[in-house]
Amino acid sequence: MARISVIIPAYNEENSIALVLQDIPAGTVDEVIVVNNNSTDRTAAVATAAGATVLQEPEPGYGNACLKGIAYVAAKPKEAQPDIVVFLDGDYSDYPEELLQLVAPILKGDAEMVIGSRAIGKRAKGAMMPQQIFGNWLATNLLRIFYGAHYTDLGPFRAIKFSTLIALGMKDKTYGWTVEMQAKAAKQKVKYTEVPVTYRKRIGTSKISGTMKGTLMAGYKIILTIFRYL
Template identity: 60%
Template sequence: MYSKTVVIIPAFNEENAVGKVVSAIPKEWVDKIIVVNNASTDNTRKRAEAEGAIVIDQPIKGYGNACLKGINYIKENDLHPEIVVFIDADFSDYPEEMPLLIKPITEEGYDMVIGSRALGNRQRGSMTIPQVFGNWLATNLIKLFYKVNFTDLGPFRSIRYNKLLAINMQDKTYGWTVEMQVKAAKHQLKCTEVPVNYKTRIGTSKVSGTVKGTIMAGYKILYTIFRYL
């Protein structure tokens, strides 16, 4: 039914949500679930382990740092998956929709699949106005400069493992998602989007929930788009 798939979940102080995310992932579609405990000071590790996830620590804060730690774990343990899926730990995505992101790779030959919140149904208040505008601006700039159509920089995404290694991800903080999409365009990966639904996250966002986080994320996204031109 599925090819070998590993899920990476970066998690910073998500004790109230991460267990729900791990529990809701359709286990028949994945082989391993890796939660990267990113300098959490709460019970994130305990809640993730209780649901059967592999939990590894990344003491250096940063979304990209956590994702890179997960990739390094795959390398160091010779897991050799065909597909890597990324999903946030805040339970804003619907983990049960994961097959929608896997099938285009296994059945249609795509290299990367973005779960688009813009194409799906968003619960009222699940994304802030700056988030919606930032996604619109970033995806239109990618279309203008890289000639690839995306509608979202959504964190729920899948990619062939060999292609993930080939694009050599580097960003350690807010620019992770846009870097992946820009590099996918530069490497001419076969990409598509699927509609995914989105709900209000559990807890407060560490990025969009603060003025500083919103400004820094916006700057990093724009910087990344122009950096790789």
């Protein structure tokens, strides 16, 4: 039986994090890790009450939170480390119950990394802003042109073998996290696939696409990251 850990970066998600945690299929994962990324609300308390392992990462940044979760898992004894790590957002835009279909290609030996694609899945109206849709289109096309990678999305809901994740040597601390993983995977010839996932409007306002500054900063960082790892 494969050991699965879930890492959830969370910044001010007190209204959604319990819903995310309750929808993770019971009995399928060994540990759910919520990384409280400098929240000013009750995210940590709500996640703890819901049974998650809560880590504190005071340095803002999506990548910082993910790196904190990875470091926690990597510090465990070898026999306690997971076989698969799943990354999932804490805003309830993803459907945690789809975790099983996300890890299935890895369990079957067909892939080392699986991206949950919103582009080929079912996306609720208004769940993604026009700038997000365009940004994903641009980034995936740049990855195809420069890396020969055939992705349709930079979706945050993803699964990867833990050994593969460590071999990628992830570094990005902010907006470039997802595209860094996909660019490095393509460059290192990691066997990957995509599965369609369902996506709904998030609870609360997006910290990235919800502001013009966040959108521009994310777009700049994503493009910079694509060219950095060529």
